[in-house]
Every structure is written in C-alpha cells, then in structure tokens.
Amino acid sequence: MATKTTDLPPDASQISSDLTAGIASADSIAAQRVQNLQWVHQARAAQLARTAASLKAQFGADDPGVKAAEAATAAAHATAARVAMVHRQLATTDPQVAPKGWALHGRVFDAKLKPVSGFTVFVVDATKTYQQAFGFAYTDDSGYFLLNYAGPDTASKDKSPAAGTATQPQLFIEIANTKALPVFVSTTAFQPIEGAATYQNITLPDGDQAIGEPPPEIRDVAFPPQKKKKKT
Secondary structure (H helix, E strand, C coil), X not given: CCCCCCCCCCCHHHHHHHHHHHHHHHHHHHHHHHHHHHXXXXXXXXXXXXXXXXXXXXXXXXXXXXXXXXXXXXXXXXXXXXHHHHHHHHXXXXXXXXXXXXXXXXXEECCCCCECCCCEEEEECCCCCECHHHCEEXXXXXXXXXXXXXXXXXXXXXXXXXXXXXXXXXXXXXXXXXXXXXXXXXXXXXXXXXXXXXXXXXXXXXXXXXXXXXXXXXXXXXCCCCCCXXXX
C-alpha cells in the first residue's frame, strides 16, 4: 500500500528569504520601468530643445512662440529630473541598521534637481545644537549621504536615547555647502525609526544662500581649516 507524503511547511527563515527576494525583484522591475520613463522624458526634452533652438534662429528670442517653446523645454527637463530622482531612490539599497539604531540616507539636489557633491549633512536639535552622537556625512557625486546610528552604547559616553522615546530631542536635518556655510535646515522634525532606514530626497533653495553659521560643535570635526600653502 502506497504511503502518502505531505510537504512540510517552510520554516520562518525560508519564508523571510523568499519574501526578501520577492520584494527585491519587484523593486528591480519598478526601477527599470522608471528608468524607461526617464529615457522617454529625456528624449522629449531634447526634441523640444531642438525645436526651440530652430524657432529662435528663425524668429528671434523675443518671439512669443519661441518663449513658449523654451518654457515647454524647461518644464520637460524638470520632469525628466524628477523622474531621475525617483529612479535613483528605487535603485538605492537600504543600509544595514543595528536593532537599536537607525539610519537616515538619501540624496541632496540643488534647485534645478542636480545632485550636489561635497555638502555636509548632519542633525541638530530645536536650538540648532549639533547632535554629535549621530555623526555627519558628506554627499558623493550622486548627492548621496548616509547617517547610520548604531544605537546608544552603555559602555561609552554615548547616552543618546533610543529612537521613539519620550526623552529623545526633536531632530532636524541641516546641510552645509562646500564653503562650510549652512544652506538648509528642515522645518519638519525627522522621526527616526528604531531598527530601520529612512530615505529622503532633499532639494535646496534656489541661490545657495547661507542661512547663518554652522554649530560650533561640528565646525572642527566636519570643516577642518585649510592648510595654507607655504610661500616659495
């Protein structure tokens, strides 16, 4: 007599692995579709730019039709830049985060949605005091930054409260340009999530105008003075 066998249910680790693989696959597909959309908008912007240039050569810069074509070109470029921003986000893998820690990562763009490099990202409290325990980061060529807080270390001087606790101060994102001058402070408090990473796209105001001096606590560690060249 034949014995009927049944498959045992997968254990929790297998389910977690399958779920992670499924999410990664879905993210990859979404990223590819957004990239395709980005290429479409870039091609459209390029075509509009050629049309605007041709009209300008025929009718001059003051012609209403030329101005309308240039406005349409600018709008198309802005749309392509926004789609590119989304694609970069979808293509970015979340960093590993400690169980009691948190991470803040993302990209910084100028007012024209171009990534900025070499800018300094850090967090301050409501009084704009630098929160040293959480560190700082410099943006790379793609505007990417990462603040990865491992959590309070009871064996060290780090007594920062865990994310989400009543004693944790409100945290605000501050950004300084390559001249060590603050150009952005978030108006809404950043809410860390314990054990998780948060991604943010940050667009700087137009003009790169300084909004004061950086907190003195961060100046020496993030903005070391430039060594003067010796005269020969």
